[in-house]
Structure formats: structure tokens, C-alpha cells
Amino acid sequence: MSMAANEKEFLKNYNIHDYDVPLTSVDIVIFTIIDDRVNVLITQRADFPFKGKWATPGGFIDVKNDQTIEATAIRKLKEKTGFDAPYLEQMGSIGNAKRDPRGWSVTVTYFALVNEHNVTFADDCCWCPLDENGETSTKLAFDHNLLIKEAFLRLQNKAQYSTIALHVLPEKFTLSELQQTYEIILGGKLNKAGFRRRILKANVIEKLEGESKQTATRTAQLYRKLDQEDVHFYMREIYAR
Amino acid sequence: MSMAANEKEFLKNYNIHDYDVPLTSVDIVIFTIIDDRVNVLITQRADFPFKGKWATPGGFIDVKNDQTIEATAIRKLKEKTGFDAPYLEQMGSIGNAKRDPRGWSVTVTYFALVNEHNVTFADDCCWCPLDENGETSTKLAFDHNLLIKEAFLRLQNKAQYSTIALHVLPEKFTLSELQQTYEIILGGKLNKAGFRRRILKANVIEKLEGESKQTATRTAQLYRKLDQEDVHFYMREIYAR
DNA sequence: TAAATAGTGTCTGTCAGACACTATGAC
DNA sequence: GTCATAGTGTCTGACAGACACTATTTA
Structure with missing residues (x-):
């Protein structure tokens, strides 16, 4: 050198x-x-x-x-x-x-x-x-x-504290499918009412008016992701006890 | 090759x-x-x-x-x-x-x-x-x-959500000094009662019984860090409004 | 005494967690 | 009708944020 x-x-x-x-x-x-x-x-x-x-x-x-x-x-x-x-x-x-x-x-x-x-x-x-x-x-x-x-x-x-799991879902999905995705990743059951409240409040998904999906028992409302970065929602705890 | x-x-x-x-x-x-x-x-x-x-x-x-x-x-x-x-x-x-x-x-x-x-x-x-x-x-x-x-x-x-600022302080410190450290890092004032409640609840510092520090006006209790990793305490919001 | 900071008590609004309830469609 | 899942209403306990209060020391 x-x-x-x-x-x-x-x-x-x-x-x-x-x-x-x-x-x-x-x-x-x-x-x-x-x-x-x-x-x-x-x-x-x-x-x-x-x-x-x-x-x-x-x-x-x-x-x-x-x-x-x-x-x-x-x-x-x-x-x-x-x-x-x-x-x-x-x-x-x-x-x-x-x-x-x-x-x-x-x-x-x-x-x-x-x-x-x-x-x-x-x-x-x-x-x-x-x-x-x-x-x-x-x-x-x-x-x-x-x-x-x-x-x-x-x-x-x-x-546990963000909307990251949205990225695994297809274009259109139901809230139950989204909840299942979280449950699979986290390895535990979530509370339905609480889950829906939080995810809707986070304002990261949009209801597709008039579009629904036929499930085994009844129809379910379809949603799609909004163009948004990963949102954090700092919940106290995501798990249902 | x-x-x-x-x-x-x-x-x-x-x-x-x-x-x-x-x-x-x-x-x-x-x-x-x-x-x-x-x-x-x-x-x-x-x-x-x-x-x-x-x-x-x-x-x-x-x-x-x-x-x-x-x-x-x-x-x-x-x-x-x-x-x-x-x-x-x-x-x-x-x-x-x-x-x-x-x-x-x-x-x-x-x-x-x-x-x-x-x-x-x-x-x-x-x-x-x-x-x-x-x-x-x-x-x-x-x-x-x-x-x-x-x-x-x-x-x-x-x-905003962890005890990381503890690492900037010397061996022994008062709660007011700890709060000031957070305020300097975050660039804003914090609520005193709320700050103390959270930091004590996090269980990352220990009161040094009988040890106090003379400040400009009165004495203040000294604390020291517990041997612990970075703890997260998920507060809703750290800032006082 | 006043001034200043240390430290505490308590109210209130928000919200996660819990759970019971209603709605809808397949069979 | 039954069954299963979609979706909602509401109570409660925890706690952040707010703020007023008391305590202790210097000057």
C-alpha cells in the first residue's frame, strides 16, 4: 500500500x-x-x-x-x-x-x-x-x-401491535379471515368484538359496499386494504384471556 | 473458477x-x-x-x-x-x-x-x-x-415506550433527573405524577433506602437501575398535553 | 416569611377484554 | 325448525393524562 x-x-x-x-x-x-x-x-x-x-x-x-x-x-x-x-x-x-x-x-x-x-x-x-x-x-x-x-x-x-398481517391476505377478504390470519401468526385465539373494534378504528381497511362473500353458513362483508404503510395501534394486549 | x-x-x-x-x-x-x-x-x-x-x-x-x-x-x-x-x-x-x-x-x-x-x-x-x-x-x-x-x-x-433512557444516567440518580433525561430526548414536557407511576410500575429501578441527594431546594430520593434488559411499557401516550 | 422543587392523591375519559346478544343463510 | 358463523351492544377494570395538593429545604 x-x-x-x-x-x-x-x-x-x-x-x-x-x-x-x-x-x-x-x-x-x-x-x-x-x-x-x-x-x-x-x-x-x-x-x-x-x-x-x-x-x-x-x-x-x-x-x-x-x-x-x-x-x-x-x-x-x-x-x-x-x-x-x-x-x-x-x-x-x-x-x-x-x-x-x-x-x-x-x-x-x-x-x-x-x-x-x-x-x-x-x-x-x-x-x-x-x-x-x-x-x-x-x-x-x-x-x-x-x-x-x-x-x-x-x-x-x-x-401484536400493528396491522402487518394484512399483507398476507388477498385483495379482498372478510374480517373473520383477517382475524384468523392474526390467530395463526400469534398462535392463540382473539376476542372477536375487540379485534373488529381495533382494526376498524385503525382505519387501514375499507368496506366494499355491496360486496360480500359466501361462507359455509352465511354471507360476510368483504373489505380491502387501504394504501397505507404499516400502522401501529398500541393495544394493551391483543390476547383474549 | x-x-x-x-x-x-x-x-x-x-x-x-x-x-x-x-x-x-x-x-x-x-x-x-x-x-x-x-x-x-x-x-x-x-x-x-x-x-x-x-x-x-x-x-x-x-x-x-x-x-x-x-x-x-x-x-x-x-x-x-x-x-x-x-x-x-x-x-x-x-x-x-x-x-x-x-x-x-x-x-x-x-x-x-x-x-x-x-x-x-x-x-x-x-x-x-x-x-x-x-x-x-x-x-x-x-x-x-x-x-x-x-x-x-x-x-x-x-x-416513548421503553426504559431505554435509563442507560444515559449515572449509577445513582433521582426521579426528577430521570424525567429530565426523557424530556431532553423526547423534546417535550412530561407529566410528573404519570411519569413516576409508570416508571415505578415498570420495576426497573430500585429505591436506595436512606440515600438522598441535595438539590437546589430540597432533598430528593436516590434510585439505581436494576440489572435488567430494556423494558417496554406500552403507555398510551407519554406526552402531557 | 417566600420561593422552588420533591413527591402524593384523586378524578375522569378512554379503551381492551369479556360476554351475551342478534342476524343471516345452509341444511 | 337447527346449526354455524357474521356481526353488535354493553359492562367493567385498568390506567394515562390532568391537576391540585402537601412536604421539605434554602434563602
Whole structure:
């Protein structure tokens, strides 16, 4: 490394490959609800390391083409799900010397919520159901079991005080369907009257006048999401006792 | 790049320098309160780029010695403040092609809260006061003005519903001092009776029986923090109207 | 005594949680 | 009619916010 006299000269001579650097990647935990259970999208690895094993979608930053780290996440998400407009939120970064056999690795993690029917995924992908602790029945590559568990806890936590679960539903839905979605994520029953009061007061959904859905027993009013960011409603407690 | 037949061979031949990779660093926004204002620690850059400019403490991961990314953050914090046990929380990561003149850069950001008297900082550091919007009076290196502003908003947000502000106080403190700390962070007056009720109910501080502090007018009971993680108390609203 | 801050008692409006009730449609 | 689910009305306890009050020290 030379001693630069000024910034221009320094930058001309700067070469990242003169340094020991970590691997830097992006991983995305994509949630949906299928058959009354929370599922995550996993993909079978085509290359080493962990070739053939299942893992969450992700990969390296394309420094030539990606402008931002979120663009990397959206690109990977689109590659695997064909869908590029989900609820997407950065979750945090995991970095240590041991998580990747290739060496020191940092991964910036995202979590996404999608409706099952918006996804037309590639052959190397499938939905994997989670148990009530956010665990899968099989061991995944890297530390991805832990990653999914952390994302699941974050999802449960946010569902307690925000309207985040809306993003799992289709365009039109009933209040009972919305309540069921919350119950599946939270793993417990909610009080009906209280749930409806809060969700309507939050002003995040709109009644579709004249539109209703036939259920097993009677009709139910349809609603749709309003174009709105994640709203927080700070309830005292969401669970019915 | 060779076609590997198995994982062992693949790993033997793997060399990160065969790829275009981003710079990966850690940045820490360290908050304290001095003279009734929120301050952040800044340090003058010894090297290019931005040599001589002020920036938040941070730097590259030492892949030979750091075991985790948090260890990198703690190492940098200790180097600059001489203090290694503050409240430290990962805030998120910023990554894009433009933020560093050397090239594509990802930084994992942390924010810390310390008591002013726990810090004995190096010559190249100083405290920098923030205005009510979390802005400094001078332009810092990289995107660090933005970084500080985001950290400040996060601090304000967490102060609304958690006991986070405790970490700014010294070992022993009065309830009035604690309330003042919240008021400085939040930028508004709080209701005294309500504040005391909530903070005592949260069960995060302990009355020091028989110990009191002489203030300008009368004595005040001293308290100390209990060994406890950040507690959330979900109040409806912290502000007095 | 006045001034200033420490610390307490109590009222009120809001709202989560609980639960019973009515409404509607399939069978 | 019965059964199941959709949807509503209302009570209650908890508590934030408001505010007035008392207590203690300096000057």
C-alpha cells in the first residue's frame, strides 16, 4: 500500500483486494399462510457450499448492477417468486467467522410477507411449514434455521401491535379471515368484538359496499386494504384471556 | 473458477478475491446527554478518504481477530471511548454504490447510550450536540449526518415506550433527573405524577433506602437501575398535553 | 416569611377484554 | 325448525393524562 499525498491519488490506488474482507450477502425470509399454518419459502442450493441443501433465498450483491442493498433483496425475491412488490422490511445483519465455510460472512437479512397466490415460484423452491415455535422439520443450510426463527419471532411481535398481517391476505377478504390470519401468526385465539373494534378504528381497511362473500353458513362483508404503510395501534394486549 | 467435484475441493479452491465484493464496515452512533442536550461522539478521520473530516466511530471488520460483527462494534467503541459495556443495539444496515468513494459499501450500524462520565475518549474525538431534529451544525464524512439522524429518531421512538433512557444516567440518580433525561430526548414536557407511576410500575429501578441527594431546594430520593434488559411499557401516550 | 422543587392523591375519559346478544343463510 | 358463523351492544377494570395538593429545604 502506498502513502497517498491526496484523496484523488489515494482513490486511484485503492484496491479492495489488498485487504482481508468478509463475504457480504443478503437473505430473505418470505412468509405466507397456507392451510392455517405459517410457511416460509425455501430454495434448493444449486452450487457449493451446501449444494443440494435447502436454504432461504438470497445471494451476493451484484456490485455492477445493484444500486442499493434493498435492490439486491428485491432482485433475489423476484428471481425466486416472480413477485416484486411484497411487504419487505430489513430485519438486521448477522456477521461472524463461523456461519459460512468459505470464511467470515456478513448477511443482511430481510423479511417479507406475501399472499400465496401472488407467488409463481421457480422449480427449485417450495413452501415449508413452520411449527408454533417458528421451526422447520428439516435442517437447512448455514444458520438459516436460526434466521427463520428470529424472523418468525419478529413477525409475531409486530403482529401484536400493528396491522402487518394484512399483507398476507388477498385483495379482498372478510374480517373473520383477517382475524384468523392474526390467530395463526400469534398462535392463540382473539376476542372477536375487540379485534373488529381495533382494526376498524385503525382505519387501514375499507368496506366494499355491496360486496360480500359466501361462507359455509352465511354471507360476510368483504373489505380491502387501504394504501397505507404499516400502522401501529398500541393495544394493551391483543390476547383474549 | 474451476468446476469443483465436491464441497471440500470447492472450499480449497475458493478465493473471495476472484469476485467483485463491496466494502463492509461497522459504524456506531454513541449518544449521551450533556448540558441538557443530546450529543453524539464524533472522531476526526486520520486517513483517506475524508482525511481530517469528522465522522462517527467505526471501521472495517478484522477478519483475523473479530469473532462476530458485534465484537467489531465493541472493539471500535472501546478504542474511542475507553468504555466497553454500554447499552449497544444493532440499528440496521445501509448499503449502496454511492456512499463511499472507494466503491460499493455496506455498513452495519449500531447505536449506543452511555453516561458522559464513563467515557474517557481519545484525542481525536469530541462530543457533538444535536438540535431537536437530530442534526449537527457541521457536515460530517460519508452519509454520517443521515446515519445520526436515523439513530436519533430511533432513540426518540424507543424512549416513548421503553426504559431505554435509563442507560444515559449515572449509577445513582433521582426521579426528577430521570424525567429530565426523557424530556431532553423526547423534546417535550412530561407529566410528573404519570411519569413516576409508570416508571415505578415498570420495576426497573430500585429505591436506595436512606440515600438522598441535595438539590437546589430540597432533598430528593436516590434510585439505581436494576440489572435488567430494556423494558417496554406500552403507555398510551407519554406526552402531557 | 417566600420561593422552588420533591413527591402524593384523586378524578375522569378512554379503551381492551369479556360476554351475551342478534342476524343471516345452509341444511 | 337447527346449526354455524357474521356481526353488535354493553359492562367493567385498568390506567394515562390532568391537576391540585402537601412536604421539605434554602434563602
